[in-house]
Amino acid sequence: AQKITQTQPGMFVQEKEAVTLDCTxxxxxxxxxxxxxxxxxxxxxxxxxxxxxxxxxxxxEGRYSLNFQKARKSANLVISASQLGDSAMYFCAMRETQxxxxxxxxxxxxxxxxxx
Amino acid sequence: EPEVTxxxxxxxxxxxxxxxxxxxPISNHLYFYWYRQILGQKVEFLVSFYNNEISEKxxxxxxxxxxxxxxxxxxxxxxRSTKLEDSAMYFCASSEIGxAGGPTGxxxxxxxxxxxxx
Numbered sequence: 001a002q003k004i005t006q007t008q009p010g011m012f013v014q015e016k017e018a019v020t021l022d023c024t025x026x027x028x029x030x031x032x033x034x035x036x037x038x039x040x041x042x043x044x045x046x047x048x049x050x051x052x053x054x055x056x057x058x059x060x061e062g063r064y065s066l067n068f069q070k071a072r073k074s075a076n077l078v079i080s081a082s083q084l085g086d087s088a089m090y091f092c093a094m095r096e097t098q099x100x101x102x103x104x105x106x107x108x109x110x111x112x113x114x115x116x
Numbered sequence: 117e118p119e120v121t122x123x124x125x126x127x128x129x130x131x132x133x134x135x136x137x138x139x140x141p142i143s144n145h146l147y148f149y150w151y152r153q154i155l156g157q158k159v160e161f162l163v164s165f166y167n168n169e170i171s172e173k174x175x176x177x178x179x180x181x182x183x184x185x186x187x188x189x190x191x192x193x194x195x196r197s198t199k200l201e202d203s204a205m206y207f208c209a210s211s212e213i214g215x216a217g218g219p220t221g222x223x224x225x226x227x228x229x230x231x232x233x234x
Binding site: 035042044045046050091100101102104105106107108109 | 147149151157158159160161164171172174205207209211222223224225226227228230
């Protein structure tokens with residue numbers, strides 16, 4: 001079974017509008033972390049936002065927020081007021097802590113295109 | 117703002133040749149990682165490294181791969197005899213130590229080395 005599932009291979013959004021990128025995960029570990037990274041066409045991986053499994057509040061970082069629904073095992077990224085520079089590939093990732101594993105497990109990504 | 121750096125940005129090599137990819141992690145980070153991303157595919161974990169030894173490695177990280185921290189700042193990935201299927205973007209990442217002694221959650225990635233094996 002996939003640990004991280006991103007069901008939207010591609011998304012369009014109009015500039016200045018909000019967009020939600022979906023991510024669902026599968027784990028039996030009670031302690032885990034969820035991450036979103038942005039990969040522009042230049043190729044680098046840019047950390048955006050982190051949510052811990054025990055965090056009571058949804059994480060927010062500027063225009064990025066994470067809609068964390070633990071019972072549904074979803075961690076959707078919301079980008080508000082989209083900008084042209086937001087056009088990129090977005091990856092959801094999970095880190096489990098059982099067995100002292102610290103590796104990130106990535107989803108297949110969603111390509112976001114912001115239209116002017 | 118401190119960042120992870122990687123050299124070279126691009127490397128072209130012939131099949132069977134050895135390559136060394138270099139990384140300089142963020143200076144106060146003590147956990148280091150290598151990931152790779154084959155073109156158009158997801159990012160895959162290769163290996164993690166702490167206290168001068170491998171903490172964890174994936175099935176991809178076979179005997180052709182090795183990692184080393186040759187000095188206080190560099191972290192290297194060596195591929196002994198490259199194959200065509202090693203063509204990928206290779207990312208180095210690093211993270212801090214948390215209060216409990218393990219790494220903190222966030223891994224910061226370098227800009228990547230794009231490796232092409234001909």
